[in-house]
Each structure stands twice: as C-alpha cells, then as structure tokens.
Amino acid sequence: EIVMTQSPAILSVSPGERATLSCRASQSVSSSLGWYQQKPGQAPRLLIYGASTRATGIPARFSGSGSGTDFTLTISSLQSEDFAVYYCQQYKNWPYTFGQGTKLEI
Amino acid sequence: QVQLQQSGSGLVKPSQTLSLTCDISGDSVSSISASWNWIRQSPTRGLEWLGRAYHRSKWYIDYAPSVENRITIIPDISKNQFSLHLNSVTPEDTAVYYCAREVISVAAAGTDYWGQGTLVTVSS
Numbered sequence: 272e273i274v275m276t277q278s279p280a281i282l283s284v285s286p287g288e289r290a291t292l293s294c295r296a297s298q299s300v301s302s303s304l305g306w307y308q309q310k311p312g313q314a315p316r317l318l319i320y321g322a323s324t325r326a327t328g329i330p331a332r333f334s335g336s337g338s339g340t341d342f343t344l345t346i347s348s349l350q351s352e353d354f355a356v357y358y359c360q361q362y363k364n365w366p367y368t369f370g371q372g373t374k375l376e377i
Numbered sequence: 378q379v380q381l382q383q384s385g386s387g388l389v390k391p392s393q394t395l396s397l398t399c400d401i402s403g404d405s406v407s408s409i410s411a412s413w414n415w416i417r418q419s420p421t422r423g424l425e426w427l428g429r430a431y432h433r434s435k436w437y438i439d440y441a442p443s444v445e446n447r448i449t450i451i452p453d454i455s456k457n458q459f460s461l462h463l464n465s466v467t468p469e470d471t472a473v474y475y476c477a478r479e480v481i482s483v484a485a486a487g488t489d490y491w492g493q494g495t496l497v498t499v500s501s
Contacts, residue, residue: 272442303486305486305487305488307488314475314477314491314492314493314494315424315475315488315491316491317487317488317489319487320485320486320487321486321487324486326485326487326489327485327489358424360424360488362479362486362487365439366426366439366441366442366443367426368426369423369424369425369426371423372423372424
C-alpha cells in the first residue's frame, strides 16, 4: 500500500496570502494524484487531478504541481472560503490512499 | 448533473452487518468511464478507501485489504445503485461512510461526485 504523507499538519496564513501544501508518496505514483478540499460536515471536493489539472469549476488560484513522489498544492491568494482541510490522494495503485490532511487556518 | 443519494442504517450492533445503498442519478452504474466507490472517514483512521465496482464488458470489484474478508459491494443495474455490506462490525468501524464516483476517461479523472455521507455508529 502506498503511504501518502502531507506537511505541514496545520498551516496558519492570512487572507490574501499564498499557501503552499506538500504531499509525498512512499513510492512513485507518476501523475496519478488528486487534491481535495473538505469543510466541516461536507464530503471532500475534488480540486485537482492528474497532479496539475483543475477540476471543473475550480478557481484558477488553485494550482498543483509535481510528479513521481513529491507534489505541491498552491493557493495563490487565500479567500475566506479556502480555509478548510486539504487531502492528497493517489490513484496509481489499488488500494487508493489519502494523506492525513493539512488544515489551513486563519 | 450527477447525484449520489445514500440510505441505510446509522446504528449497527457489534458483530452485525452494516448495509448502505447509493442511488445514482445523472449517470449509470454500468458506465464504462466510471467506477463506483465506498470510502469512510473516522478521526482515528482518516479517509479510507474500502472498495469499488466498475463495468468493462464484465463486472470488476476490488476491496481494500483492510476489510476484504468482511466486505461485499453489489452493483444493481436495474435500480441504478450500488450497495455496501460490511459484516462482523466492531466499534472501530464507526465512521462517516461515503459513496463516490471516480471518473476514468481521456478527458478527466478523479473522484468528482460524492454522496452526502452517512454516520454509522457501531454500538450495542
């Protein structure tokens, strides 16, 4: 099973600032990597697939990069609605696995 | 617009079977460009993929090793739904359970539609 490790666990930033979240896989997942946003009481929401492609309706301030084992999610200018928990997830190998999440807080 | 609607019991006794159903609208359980998944989330285990079903000229069903001895996923074309059955539950199976669609195509990927989630508590 591929282990996904996210850092940091908690990231404190101010609205308007840039946020950079990291995700590392225990073995190569090529570009089979997604990023999700989850708010309290809601299901995860797909932001990025293929490591760098925004899902339908996702604002351009969200961008993803990386391949192999190291990945980054960048939010260029934080809006109030962006404060949430973010998860990376690999879909290269079964079983698919998630990271433990990064909480983005004000 | 795809919608996934979950139903099933939110309280299950230890050693019994947890059963949930996910009704699909806006897509087909037999779609060749999707898989249909069950995922759960708990404070102790985080987000955990349990299993999936998909149709590619025949049905394929995959289970996570952590639950493979206890889980059954059943797709139903006539009702356009799929169900989860997890037997011999313990309090460690207490979690929010989600059904979800994974799209698999040249143009898109990722798990893009989710059910509303069902909190299942295992308790006597």
